Structure formats: structure tokens, C-alpha cells
Amino acid sequence: MPELTPIQEALEANFPCLAGKVVVPRPMQAFVEVPEESFRAVFDYALEKLGFDRLCTITGFDDVNSLSVLYHLSHPDGNMLNIRRRAPRDNPVITTVTDRFPGGANYERELEDLLGFEVTGLPKGPRYPLPDNFPTDIKPLRKDWKPPQPKKTAP
């Protein structure tokens, strides 16, 4: 059995629900899926105790049966921790992390615009990245949305 990295050890020791769930597929990259009720506690622990001080980006997914979000955090020592949370497809409501990372507002607006998440606590602002007149019921990064194909090609 491979040796656990310090990040794996710390997360599994402090959060029993993560036992065996922290995956390190390659050096300096850890992935963990966190139950929704523990997300904020794990996220704050990663920031305050493990020292992951930069939110690199947030990636949203349409996993067909549900939607999920991956928070990519980085540490000054070069390690990266990717924390995944899941939300039901018909009611994808998640809480904001802009109280900890104000620079992450646009990443969360992308989740709203492109995948249809509702991010509670996200400060008001213009939509991003779609234009103001883009239909609000179309969520382009959902798997069931196919972009219209052009009828003719440019000369």
C-alpha cells in the first residue's frame, strides 16, 4: 500500500468522512470529494491549517446525473489540493467562497452563467462571461446543450 502524503494524513485524521477518499494520482496533486455538509469545514481547514492560500480557479462539471464543482487550491510550496463538491442537477445551489477569496467572484459567475448553479452569498455584479442578451435558460456547458451548427461556411 503506498505511503500517505502529509496532506492525505491531515485530512483523513481530521475528517473521518474523508477516510480513503483523498487521492494523489501524481506528486503534488491531491484530489478529494467532500460531502456537501462538510465542504466548508474542509475548505477552511485547507486554508487555515494546511496553508493553501491561493484559489487557482473553480471548475464546474455536468456529470449528467448531478453537477459538481472542483476548487483548485495551491500552496506556496507548490502543492495543489483539488476539492470537489456535488450538487443535485435540478437544484444546484452552493455557497460562495468569495468571503475567503474575493478574487474568485468571476469563477463563481461562470458557474452560474455556463452551468446554471445558484451561488448563494456571491456579491451582485454583471453576468460573466455571456452577453447580457444571451437567453438565461440556456446553460452552454451542460451536456444536453449542443451549440447550433452553422448553415454555411465563410468564403
Add this chain to the structure above:
Amino acid sequence: MAQVTVPIGPQHPSLKEPASFSITLEGERICHAGMRLGYNHRGMEKAAESRTFIQNIHLLERVCGICSHSHSTNYVSAVEAVAGLKIPDRASHIRTLIGELERLHSHFLWLGVAGHEIGLDTLLMYSWRDREPIMDILAMLCGNRVNYGINTIGGVRRDITPEQLQEVLKVVNQLEERTKYYVELALTDTTLGQRLAKVGHLSHEDAVRFGAVGPTARASKVDRDTRRDAPYLSFGKIEFKVITDDHEDVFGRTVVRVCELIESYKIIRQVIATMPDGPITVKAPRKIPAGEATSRNEAPRGENIHYVRSNGTDKPDRVKVRASTMANLGSVAKMMEANYLADVPIIIAAIDPCFSCTDRAVQVNDLSRGDSTVMSFKDLRKYSIEWYRREAGVDLGALNTKLAKRLAAR
């Protein structure tokens, strides 16, 4: 004093890419800045899901015209990580070399833009003159000045001859001498110092809080550089200094970039001196095994992030791109606070923004018409005239005809 809100953009004097800023002023001082982005949104992430892993190299290389190698390297590195491929050392060195040449031309380009924004066009002429030999070198090595097409999954597509490496060294030697002059200029010139110092202040705490990256962060004493912190390609074997500065303003961002040029010359010399022999590629499978990977790359403007998830087919299930400008934009509003309106162009330019990088993601068509067509230039012109007549009450067609008649009558 009454507050006035001034819209700047989407087309504006600061740079050639569109972004809309809403600047609230008290007199000449900025008290609040807001922004609207998304004007360069092109559908890359959605498009990537319907293309093969190989086709996506060419798509994602076009996320940005300046740091195109950084994006394609980031993407292929993520795919190689998912596939468990280890690229040959020679390929790793070649990717490192092209990446540093890209940093040189990007920093020279920025130096010129910065000079232009503050009315010092002599600096623009000098630095863009010096950028040309680098573009020529890139064209010699890759066949293109931008969008180099050098990367493939499993290595690189072109080898480099010893003669070409000597040419690179010759150019690097010439440019290093000129760059030393720019370093001296940046550190001692009164005009530059007085115009840039204390403009666009971003404290160390705010740089960390807003997640700033690259030279923008390093000019606020944030000692972070992916090349050193999470070494990729050949950077683990190369010695270089991460340049930081404590001015926390546009002046500091200038100092960091010109000093980084010197470090890039050192890196290029080491890469050439240690260039190993051997193959430049390993065979990569057409279908990539199921898995996911995050790849990081220190682009000229800061850290780029690519995430790739495969479902075991020849097309990715999800590709995510986070360009460095996206990370830096969060701190721009903070930088503008309490500065003068006239400083807006140089403050925006000082993060070296790239909005085509930032706004990569989804194809946008006019769905209100129920279909999607690619327009000819003639159709597009007609559509724009009709749009302005309908939405803004301006008849550009009639104005054009009137103007043409008036000119003809002279």
C-alpha cells in the same frame, strides 16, 4: 463632492482588446471601479469537448496569441499526465526553450505598451525593435512567429539543429546587452520613476487575498513562481532567480519584468548548454485512459491553469482553462482606488492583460433568430447597420451616404 461615473470601454485607449470599465470619480480621483468582461468569449471549452485530444492542441494554442505556447504546453502536459506519458528529455528542453523565448517577446511587448501608455513612445520603438529578433528566432525554430505548433501529445513536432541553437545564443547575447540598458533605465530614469511610482498600488496582503499571479504579484512581494515552486518541464534542473520587488505599484511591475528578461537569458543558455540528444517524442495513444489532471505553467503574465478530464475516449470530457489575466483582474479594481483618472490606462496595462485568454469558453450565436450562420463581411456590415438603426436610432448607412456625397462635392 458629487460623484461622476465614467464608462471606459469596451473599446478604449488602454489596450486593443475589449473590456468595459465603469469608473466612479470624485473630481479626478477614482473612488470605485467596476468591470464587465466577456466580449472575447469564443467557445473554447465547449468546442474542446467535441474535438479529439490532438485537435484540441491547435484549438487551445489559440486561446492567446502571445502566450500560445504556454497554453498548448499546459494542455498537452495535462493530457500526458492523465495518459501516464513521460516525454523525452530533449522534448522537455525544447518546450522550455520556446517557453522562455515566448516570455522574452511578451515582456518586450509589454515594455513597449507601457512606454506608449505613459507617452514615452521612444521606449515603445526600442523594445519592439528588440522584440523582432526573438520573433524571427521563433519563426526559424517553429515556422511561425506566434501559434508555434511545436507541441504534440508525447513531445514536440520539430527538432532543433545545433546551428539553430547557435543562432539563438547569438540573439540572446545581443539582447542581453540592450536589456541591461533597460534595467538601468527602469531603475534610474526620472521620467519613468515619477510617472510610475505610487501608481496602481497593490499591497502584499491584497495581492494574496485577490489571488494575483505572475509579475503583478511578484511586484507586491509575493514570492511565487510556478517554475520554481512546482517545477515542470526542465525547470527542476535549471538555476534561476525569482524576481520580486517591494514597490507594490506599476513601477515595481516594470522592474520585475525587465529583470525577468535577464533571468530568461540565463535559463535559455542553460537549456542550450544541457540540451540532451535523443528522440523528441514518445508514442501517445489516440484514446486517453479515464482520469483527470491539473496542469500549471508560469506564462509571461503569470500562472496559467489547465484542467483535463478524460472518459476513456479520444475526446476530453471536460477542459478548463484559467489564464493569468483572469487571476489578476480581481485586483485591478483595488489598484485603481484613489488614483487619478489619467492613470487608468497604465494601471490596466500594468497587469499585462489579455482578454482573449480570459474570455475563452463558449460559442455564442444569435439564438433569438432561431438559427446560427457564419456571416460574410457584407452580411455582417448590413447586420451592424440594421442593429444600430433599431437599437440606438442611428442610421449609419444614411450617414455614410451623406458623408460620401459631401466628400464627392468638394
